[in-house]
Amino acid sequence: MVENIDNSKELHTWEILHGHLVNHMQERPHFMPSGRLKSRKKIDYRQVIENASRSMIRFKKPERLIKMIVRVITEQVGVNHAGVLLYRDNKRSYVLIDSKGDIGHKIPIGYIRIPQVNPLVSIFSEKKSFLFDERGVLTADNLKIVLKDKELLKKHQELKEKINQIRKEMELLNANICIPAYFKRKLLGILILGPKTSGKKFDSEELGFFVTLANDAAMAITNAQLIENLQDKVKEVAMLYEREHRLFIHTSIALAAAIDARDPYTSGHTERVTHYSLCIADELNEKKEINNFEKFKEDLHIAALLHDIGKIGIRDNILNKRRLLTRSEQQIIMKHPAIGAAILQPIRELGDIIWAVKHHQEKHDGSGYPAGLKGDEIHLMARIISVADTFDAMTTDRPYRKKKKAIAAVKEIEKQAGKQFDPEIAEAFLRAYKKGVVI
Amino acid sequence: MMKILVVDDERDVCDFVSNFFGLRGFQVFCALNGEDALQISKTQDPLIVLQDIRMPGIDGVETLRRMKEARPNNRVIMVTCVEDIERVEDAKKYGADGYITKPLVLNDLVKAVNDAVTKLKPNVTKE
Numbered sequence: 001m002v003e004n005i006d007n008s009k010e011l012h013t014w015e016i017l018h019g020h021l022v023n024h025m026q027e028r029p030h031f032m033p034s035g036r037l038k039s040r041k042k043i044d045y046r047q048v049i050e051n052a053s054r055s056m057i058r059f060k061k062p063e064r065l066i067k068m069i070v071r072v073i074t075e076q077v078g079v080n081h082a083g084v085l086l087y088r089d090n091k092r093s094y095v096l097i098d099s100k101g102d103i104g105h106k107i108p109i110g111y112i113r114i115p116q117v118n119p120l121v122s123i124f125s126e127k128k129s130f131l132f133d134e135r136g137v138l139t140a141d142n143l144k145i146v147l148k149d150k151e152l153l154k155k156h157q158e159l160k161e162k163i164n165q166i167r168k169e170m171e172l173l174n175a176n177i178c179i180p181a182y183f184k185r186k187l188l189g190i191l192i193l194g195p196k197t198s199g200k201k202f203d204s205e206e207l208g209f210f211v212t213l214a215n216d217a218a219m220a221i222t223n224a225q226l227i228e229n230l231q232d233k234v235k236e237v238a239m240l241y242e243r244e245h246r247l248f249i250h251t252s253i254a255l256a257a258a259i260d261a262r263d264p265y266t267s268g269h270t271e272r273v274t275h276y277s278l279c280i281a282d283e284l285n286e287k288k289e290i291n292n293f294e295k296f297k298e299d300l301h302i303a304a305l306l307h308d309i310g311k312i313g314i315r316d317n318i319l320n321k322r323r324l325l326t327r328s329e330q331q332i333i334m335k336h337p338a339i340g341a342a343i344l345q346p347i348r349e350l351g352d353i354i355w356a357v358k359h360h361q362e363k364h365d366g367s368g369y370p371a372g373l374k375g376d377e378i379h380l381m382a383r384i385i386s387v388a389d390t391f392d393a394m395t396t397d398r399p400y401r402k403k404k405k406a407i408a409a410v411k412e413i414e415k416q417a418g419k420q421f422d423p424e425i426a427e428a429f430l431r432a433y434k435k436g437v438v439i
Numbered sequence: 440m441m442k443i444l445v446v447d448d449e450r451d452v453c454d455f456v457s458n459f460f461g462l463r464g465f466q467v468f469c470a471l472n473g474e475d476a477l478q479i480s481k482t483q484d485p486l487i488v489l490q491d492i493r494m495p496g497i498d499g500v501e502t503l504r505r506m507k508e509a510r511p512n513n514r515v516i517m518v519t520c521v522e523d524i525e526r527v528e529d530a531k532k533y534g535a536d537g538y539i540t541k542p543l544v545l546n547d548l549v550k551a552v553n554d555a556v557t558k559l560k561p562n563v564t565k566e
Contacts, residue, residue: 095542104458108451113542172545 062220074100081105081194119165138178181218252305274304276388283428303356310340322399356381442485473497514555
């Protein structure tokens with residue numbers, strides 16, 4: 001919707017600039033002293049307008065529009081200097097952001113500002129109509145006329161003092177004309193113009209033209225600010241999401257560390273299972289079951305970190321037992337996936353991650369626990385963690401057995417494809433292993 | 440006619456300030472760098488100096504130091520930026536007579552120069 005307004009506004013500026021300047025050139029031949037110069041100037045000006053309007057279509061850079069306005073006014077209307085002051089919140093002032101003009105008359109860009117508390121600003125904010133002409137323009141000539149109006153000055157005692165203050169400000173700026181640019185009554189900026197190089201007065205048509213330009217510039221600035229604010233908001237939301245996600249990951253890492261700390265034999269287990277799981281996932285990015293690969297990996301990352309969280313609920317004497325477990329002890333250990341799922345249940349945001357934790361000990365052929373699920377009944381994340389978990393168990397020492405060599409463990413995974421493991425996942429693991437990314 | 444020296448490496452600024460004070464009854468000299476400024480200070484003895492603090496080569500503070508060393512009674516107003524806090528401290532040490540921060544308010548510029556003029560020693564202003 002904003003884009004539509006932009007385009008129509010832009011066309012508006014273009015048409016007015018175009019029409020006005022063509023008129024100007026036709027009416028005032030003295031603008032072009034020689035025929036040669038005339039034709040050259042005409043081409044130049046068309047190019048300026050065309051280039052500028054092309055860049056303005058998107059309206060993302062109001063500075064360009066302002067530059068063009070200042071340039072066109074100084075060169076084509078013929079003033080000894082022109083400048084645009086825009087409100088800058090950090091300076092609480094109107095800062096000169098663009099200017100052009102004759103040597104010594106051009107006010108250097110960025111060199112001056114007009115503070116918010118200034119007669120020139122306050123008069124525009126007050127919108128006292130009898131100081132302006134009918135279009136809302138402040139002209140030095142008009143102020144002179146008002147000063148001569150004895151009756152008016154009698155009625156408004158403070159007026160004379162105010163006008164003198166404003167005249168002094170305009171004199172400092174060597175400004176004959178000040179044109180305000182508003183958005184919803186807020187003064188966004190001021191266009192200031194010095195005297196015409198021809199020595200003549202500005203005519204009514206010209207003043208109308210300046211007001212239109214100022215209004216278009218105000219619209220451009222406002223739109224650009226709206227877009228910028230919107231972009232900032234989008235960035236902010238993305239940052240908040242990123243922060244929340246990091247918080248989630250770090251909390252999961254802290255919990256995983258708490259599990260690992262209880263069992264020195266499995267120290268680093270969680271970290272490794274997470275790594276292996278993510279390696280497997282990278283081999284599956286073409287898989288149809290995965291809608292959003294980035295989101296899937298983020299979830300898998302957390303699921304892998306939390307897969308053994310249920311061991312928190314297992315007594316130390318069983319968890320740390322250095323000999324083979326008895327049957328009843330084994331049954332207690334086998335409760336850890338269900339305990340983990342129960343611990344995580346209240347965290348709604350975890351979604352499928354809870355299924356991954358609950359079923360990471362299931363087997364493809366249905367011989368696993370806690371539910372004895374088969375094949376695709378087991379969540380994809382659980383199937384992945386299952387392979388990663390088993391590989392780590394085989395390649396690390398346990399109190400009751402020595403570790404296998406990696407290559408032997410890989411062979412075992414291959415052998416169990418279609419039995420303990422989903423063959424597709426086992427295959428993905430083998431591919432990752434062959435690439436050398438696993439270890 | 441009161442002489443004023445404008446020192447700024449930006450030609451636009453020199454041109455504008457020259458014209459600005461020229462219209463206000465000063466005889467204005469310009470320098471685009473520290474070397475020229477010191478030279479003009481020596482030959483023309485401007486009593487008021489408007490000195491940009493940031494300049495390539497001999498910077499504003501060093502120009503101030505040398506100027507004040509040679510002519511301690513001349514008034515030097517430093518034109519600074521918000522980020523120049525450290526350099527402003529140095530300028531204070533070397534006896535800068537006033538400060539004005541860019542983007543500046545033209546009325547403040549006029550005031551700073553007028554203040555500097557009134558602070559000149561009476562026998563000097565009479566010449």
